[in-house]
Amino acid sequence: MTHDEGTPLRPRTLAWVSQHLRSGERIVRAETLHGGITADVRRLTIGAPHGGTRHLVLRSFVDAHRVRYAADWLGRESGALTLLTATGVSAPELVAVDPTATYCEYPALLMTHLAGRTALHDEGLEARVPLLARQLVAIHAVRPIEPPRTYATLTTADTVVVPEGADAAMWAAAVDVIREPAPPYEGRFLHRDFQPGNVLFDVPATPSAPPTRPAPPSPSTPLAPPHPPVPSAGVRISGVVDWAGASWGPADLDVAHCSTTLALLHGPTWGLRFTAAYEEAGGVLAAATGERRYWQVRDALAASEEVQPVARAWREAGRPELTDRVVAERLDGYLAAVLDALS
Structure with a gap:
């Protein structure tokens, strides 16, 4: 998945994400991740008050056709991520979800970022x-x-x-x-x-x-x-x-x-x-x-x-x-x- 700085988060979305950060944390970088078909996805770098960073992933459904299905998709995903925390299956942790765009400009889900990379080549x-x-x-x-x-x-x-x-x-x-x-x-x-x-x-x-x-x-x-x-x-x-x-x-x-x-x-x-x-x-x-x-x-x-x-x-x-x-x-x-x- 490729990425760039992209456009900044929209005001309501920025406020919503900020509400779900730890005390003293702030968003220091938002990268647009390209390659997705259904959603706008950002990799957020979160800065701690005394140094250090962590990453979160924000997925937003902005396409009018996809928005019709967003509540179902985000509902399924948030439910699955919650369920999987008590299992041996490694998956992102749910941070917050706004399936009907009550707080954000578009339906959105915020989750932790997993280390690792996908493999699509024949080798291995x-x-x-x-x-x-x-x-x-x-x-x-x-x-x-x-x-x-x-x-x-x-x-x-x-x-x-x-x-x-x-x-x-x-x-x-x-x-x-x-x-x-x-x-x-x-x-x-x-x-x-x-x-x-x-x-x-x-x-x-x-x-x-x-x-x-x-x-x-x-x-x-x-x-x-x-x-x-x-x-x-x-x-x-x-x-x-x-x-x-x-x-x-x-x-x-x-x-x-x-x-x-x-x-x-x-x-x-x-x-x-x-x-x-x-x-x-x-x-x-x-x-x-x-x-x-x-x-x-x-x-x-x-x-x-x-x-x-x-x-x-x-x-x-x-x-x-x-x-x-x-x-x-x-x-x-x-x-x-x-x-x-x-x-």
């Missing part, structure tokens, strides 16, 4: 996939006293975008899969956008690496900063961000989403390998092949609607080879692999 992937799988198993093991809202899937048979040159018959067969009712499932706590762009890795810092911060909530894939690849030796996950889609639903749905993202980032084989890694880590998926196919196909088809913005985001994040065409071809190959593997 072999070591990262098992870590991602174990982390997702841990998320699904969270048992809230009151489950969050039931998951939502917006893709329909009419919204699927078939890639140019793809096998029309195969895609038609895939679309027929999601025409059927969703299969029964055992509910689990879902992240709902668990994928490499929302996972921070703790690795030795390099002089050329810019500061990082949690990715913004988005129905699309968020970005990572254009920095050197994350090495495989000694790498560990330092936290998971973007809980705006936190939901209650089938574990298969989270697994399918991460599998699709890995397939588009690194090639179709990696999507299938993540599913296997999840089970090897102790995760439990639907027993029936048809049920697994439904969730895997549904998420792959959902990705068809976002090829261009996702590919553009990844290119800006340091993957220039991921053109729209390459990502679409990978999606086509992954869908074929899923249908073949789960026939």
